[in-house]
Amino acid sequence: MQRSIRKKATDESAGIHAAVSHQKGALAAGFAARRAHIGAQVEGQRRAIHAAAEQENQQIATSTATRLEAFTTDTEAERTGMHAQLDQQASRPGATAHSDAARAEAEIDAAANEAREVGRREATQYGGDEKGRAQAAAAVKVANDTAADIAGKGPGIAKELRGAAPGFDQKHVEYAATVDHQVAEAVPKITESVQAESQAAASQLETVTDASQEQLASTESHVSTALSHAEAGAVQMLETAGQRQADHVWTSANQASAAVDGAARERAQQIEQRTAQVGAYLLAAELPNPEAADEVVVSEHTQLAETEKSAVGQLDSALSQAGDGLTQAAGVATQGLHAAAASTQQAADEGVAPALQQVQTAAETRQASVTAVVNALGQQHQVITAGSLDQIKGAVVQAVASPTRVNDQFAGDSRKATDQSVAKAREPLGGLPANARAAADQAGKEHDRGLFAQIGMGILKALGGLLIGLVIVIAVALVVAFVAGFFGIALTAFGAMMIAGAILLAAGAIYAFYQRRTNPETAHMGVGKQMGLALLDAIGVTALYEGIRSKSIATGRELNLNAEERSEKITTGTISIIMLFFAARGAGARPWVRPVELPPTAVAAGRAAAGGVAAELWSGARLAGKDVMDRIGKKLGTDRPKPTAPSAGARTTPASGPRPTRLPDLVRVLREEATARGDTVGADKVGFIERDPSAAMTQALKAEFFRRVDARLQADPKLGVWDAMKEVVRNDPKAFLFKGDDIPPHVIDEHGGMTRIVDLESAHRYMLDPAYRRSHFDFQTWIEDMQKDPSVFDPMQDCDPAALLSGKGQVGWWVPRSKAGQYSLAELVIDLALQRGRYAPGTVRFTLDPAAAKMVGFKRPTPFDGIEFGEWGEADPSSVFGVTQGGTPEAVAPQIPVGQATGGYVVVPSGQYIPPALSGASVPRNVEPADKREAVGTGVTR
Numbered sequence: 001m002q003r004s005i006r007k008k009a010t011d012e013s014a015g016i017h018a019a020v021s022h023q024k025g026a027l028a029a030g031f032a033a034r035r036a037h038i039g040a041q042v043e044g045q046r047r048a049i050h051a052a053a054e055q056e057n058q059q060i061a062t063s064t065a066t067r068l069e070a071f072t073t074d075t076e077a078e079r080t081g082m083h084a085q086l087d088q089q090a091s092r093p094g095a096t097a098h099s100d101a102a103r104a105e106a107e108i109d110a111a112a113n114e115a116r117e118v119g120r121r122e123a124t125q126y127g128g129d130e131k132g133r134a135q136a137a138a139a140v141k142v143a144n145d146t147a148a149d150i151a152g153k154g155p156g157i158a159k160e161l162r163g164a165a166p167g168f169d170q171k172h173v174e175y176a177a178t179v180d181h182q183v184a185e186a187v188p189k190i191t192e193s194v195q196a197e198s199q200a201a202a203s204q205l206e207t208v209t210d211a212s213q214e215q216l217a218s219t220e221s222h223v224s225t226a227l228s229h230a231e232a233g234a235v236q237m238l239e240t241a242g243q244r245q246a247d248h249v250w251t252s253a254n255q256a257s258a259a260v261d262g263a264a265r266e267r268a269q270q271i272e273q274r275t276a277q278v279g280a281y282l283l284a285a286e287l288p289n290p291e292a293a294d295e296v297v298v299s300e301h302t303q304l305a306e307t308e309k310s311a312v313g314q315l316d317s318a319l320s321q322a323g324d325g326l327t328q329a330a331g332v333a334t335q336g337l338h339a340a341a342a343s344t345q346q347a348a349d350e351g352v353a354p355a356l357q358q359v360q361t362a363a364e365t366r367q368a369s370v371t372a373v374v375n376a377l378g379q380q381h382q383v384i385t386a387g388s389l390d391q392i393k394g395a396v397v398q399a400v401a402s403p404t405r406v407n408d409q410f411a412g413d414s415r416k417a418t419d420q421s422v423a424k425a426r427e428p429l430g431g432l433p434a435n436a437r438a439a440a441d442q443a444g445k446e447h448d449r450g451l452f453a454q455i456g457m458g459i460l461k462a463l464g465g466l467l468i469g470l471v472i473v474i475a476v477a478l479v480v481a482f483v484a485g486f487f488g489i490a491l492t493a494f495g496a497m498m499i500a501g502a503i504l505l506a507a508g509a510i511y512a513f514y515q516r517r518t519n520p521e522t523a524h525m526g527v528g529k530q531m532g533l534a535l536l537d538a539i540g541v542t543a544l545y546e547g548i549r550s551k552s553i554a555t556g557r558e559l560n561l562n563a564e565e566r567s568e569k570i571t572t573g574t575i576s577i578i579m580l581f582f583a584a585r586g587a588g589a590r591p592w593v594r595p596v597e598l599p600p601t602a603v604a605a606g607r608a609a610a611g612g613v614a615a616e617l618w619s620g621a622r623l624a625g626k627d628v629m630d631r632i633g634k635k636l637g638t639d640r641p642k643p644t645a646p647s648a649g650a651r652t653t654p655a656s657g658p659r660p661t662r663l664p665d666l667v668r669v670l671r672e673e674a675t676a677r678g679d680t681v682g683a684d685k686v687g688f689i690e691r692d693p694s695a696a697m698t699q700a701l702k703a704e705f706f707r708r709v710d711a712r713l714q715a716d717p718k719l720g721v722w723d724a725m726k727e728v729v730r731n732d733p734k735a736f737l738f739k740g741d742d743i744p745p746h747v748i749d750e751h752g753g754m755t756r757i758v759d760l761e762s763a764h765r766y767m768l769d770p771a772y773r774r775s776h777f778d779f780q781t782w783i784e785d786m787q788k789d790p791s792v793f794d795p796m797q798d799c800d801p802a803a804l805l806s807g808k809g810q811v812g813w814w815v816p817r818s819k820a821g822q823y824s825l826a827e828l829v830i831d832l833a834l835q836r837g838r839y840a841p842g843t844v845r846f847t848l849d850p851a852a853a854k855m856v857g858f859k860r861p862t863p864f865d866g867i868e869f870g871e872w873g874e875a876d877p878s879s880v881f882g883v884t885q886g887g888t889p890e891a892v893a894p895q896i897p898v899g900q901a902t903g904g905y906v907v908v909p910s911g912q913y914i915p916p917a918l919s920g921a922s923v924p925r926n927v928e929p930a931d932k933r934e935a936v937g938t939g940v941t942r
Contacts, residue, residue, distance in 0.1 A: 038220055689706075760908070
């Protein structure tokens with residue numbers, strides 16, 4: 001029986017394990033199907049998102065292109081409309097000007113005819129005799145001249161009115177060009193902005209798409225992981241439950257087997273006990289009865305058989321119950337496993353449903369984000385293009401409105417100018433009747449006056465005009481001499497006059513050509529004929545011809561000139577032609593340039609050259625005047641012996657007699673000497689010294705100085721006045737230098753101290769510390785090093801403290817610290833009147849603070865201090881300082897060591913320094929170039 005029970009338990013346990021395996025397979029298939037379903041859903045959404053992204057990007061590109069195309073079309077439409085309106089406005093100024101010019105010409109022609117009519121009416125008032133005809137002719141002439149004058153204004157006025165229109169046309173072009181330029185600049189920027197917004201939107205869509213894809217991937221991974229975990233848990237649960245049920249079956253089998261075994265043992269024990277009782281009963285009988293015994297045995301055997309049968313029946317019943325129990329337990333276990341698997345499948349389905357909903361939600365969320373981005377992009381595109389187009393429209397409106405307003409203003413101004421010009425041209429009409437009568441009266445008087453008187457008056461008028469012309473030629477000649485001197489060329493009076501005459505002749509020819517071009521009588525002629533007439537006008541042929549013929553040289557029109565007018569023209573023309581003839585003859589025979597030394601600075605050289613020409617002209621005029629007076633005196637019998645004129649370049653000295661000793665006489669003699677030699681610098685310096693107001697510049701000191709100068713001139717007749725002055729100061733500097741008034745200490749305080757500019761060549765030669773100079777021995781290399789790195793040289797560290805900022809016993813020139821703020825080399829050269837060549841490589845600015853400066857004793861410069869410099873000039877007498885040629889205040893001081901300076905600063909040009917050119921002017925061989933000269937005895941120049 002036990003084997004039967006165990007076999008039953010084994011079969012049922014195997015059934016349970018088979019059920020577990022079946023449920024595990026079902027679970028694996030279900031979970032695999034769910035994972036595949038989730039994957040399919042995610043992959044479908046992923047593909048859908050990818051396709052949607054491509055479509056959305058294409059939509060953005062198409063929308064952007066459409067928007068830009070519309071913007072470009074609208075912009076071009078605005079530009080086209082603007083140009084159409086501007087073209088319409090551009091034609092207005094020309095039409096307005098042409099209309100006003102035509103009106104002005106018509107009204108001026110009418111005024112000219114009115115003037116002629118006045119002359120005709122006035123002429124009818126005089127008789128038919130010779131005097132009356134002269135008076136009538138004079139009245140007609142005045143009227144005709146007035147008419148010609150009025151008519152001559154017409155073309156000029158019309159030309160001026162028409163000439164104003166092109167300027168406005170240009171403005172219209174500028175307006176259009178301005179807007180075109182704005183549009184040309186705006187369109188790329190707008191395009192760039194729109195495209196940038198599109199790119200930003202595309203980037204946002206890409207970000208949204210990437211986020212959606214990541215979310216789908218995350219959902220898929222999360223669900224797959226959850227399903228795997230659920231599957232593993234369900235399998236574990238099934239295995240555990242199956243094992244538990246199988247164990248339960250075996251437990252039940254064991255319990256049933258034990259129960260059957262117990263019942264069997266109990267029945268066997270009962271049988272054994274009954275057998276024992278029967279045996280004992282039989283053994284206990286004294287006389288056994290076999291039959292009775294057999295009956296007992298049979299009875300017991302029957303009972304035992306029934307008992308056994310009963311026991312077997314009970315055992316079979318128990319065994320049957322145990323088997324049913326095992327079968328029932330196995331069925332319950334199988335049902336439990338199925339229920340557990342079904343529950344697990346249902347839980348998996350319930351877990352997958354939210355994930356599927358999340359996949360759908362992710363797609364819907366992305367679509368909402370995409371819609372928002374696309375809508376925002378459209379709005380931003382609209383804002384950009386609409387705003388920009390509004391600005392362009394505003395610019396177009398303004399561009400059209402401005403020309404309209406300008407055209408309206410031009411029309412008003414042109415109309416006003418036309419009215420004013422016509423009124424101005426008509427002004428002579430008001431006084432014409434009186435002028436015609438006055439001319440007639442004058443003609444009557446001239447008729448009554450003698451012919452020779454009229455001729456004489458005409459000659460005097462011609463001479464007066466020529467005299468005025470001569471004055472103009474002289475003035476121009478002086479300007480020419482100044483300009484030539486500015487470039488180092490000293491012209492003679494003849495050369496300056498010839499150049500001035502040529503300039504005025506050319507200017508006269510140009511003006512005459514302009515007159516011929518604008519005169520109605522000759523305006524219609526060709527340019528060649530107009531130029532020929534202008535040349536004849538300039539050289540005097542026209543005046544001579546018209547004076548002789550009394551007819552216009554251009555048209556042959558009768559001029560009706562009286563004797564005075566004809567004699568004036570004849571005289572003017574004759575003298576002009578004669579002067580041109582003699583000028584042409586002497587052009588190659590007389591010197592144009594004088595080989596004399598000019599001052600080193602350009603302005604002073606120009607002044608000296610102009611002064612020399614002026615002196616030569618004055619001397620020539622005096623000699624000519626004296627010759628005329630001598631001739632007149634000879635005619636009148638009062639002529640005197642004429643002194644011998646000194647030869648050119650020589651100086652006469654009285655053979656005997658004392659030299660002047662009084663200051664006024666010395667000043668007069670030396671100034672005349674300088675003027676006669678063309679030494680304008682010397683003449684100027686004589687005046688400077690005479691006028692210097694310094695307290696130490698006493699009359700005695702000035703007289704002593706001039707006596708020494710005069711003595712030098714007597715000893716060396718070839719010496720110039722300025723050269724003699726320089727020698728006197730050089731020979732005795734203590735007697736004449738530093739005689740100016742002291743600079744007040746409070747003035748030095750106000751300017752923050754004083755500054756001295758030293759050229760780098762002098763600093764390198766005289767001031768460097770010996771050890772530093774040994775390492776920078778070559779000057780040019782040193783300059784090049786400083787041009788690359790100015791810190792190579794620190795004046796306060798690399799200079800010898802004992803070196804002097806000015807030569808011993810010589811003048812040191814300083815400027816107020818507050819007035820020396822220029823840091824460029826060009827400004828220093830100009831403002832401080834420095835020598836270009838010497839200061840070209842660079843400068844060192846040494847400074848003294850107020851405390852140190854007040855200990856030095858700065859003085860106002862005197863002419864003695866500046867005797868070496870031709871450009872030195874007077875400062876205002878009220879100034880405590882002197883003044884440089886560049887207008888900067890300056891002072892002088894004796895030698896000062898470098899160690900006493902409180903600061904130093906280097907100024908070098910950036911790159912190679914190129915001094916200002918002298919326009920190619922040649923320098924005389926006996927004159928050293930200005931930028932190489934320096935004051936004698938000074939190691940450091942001004």
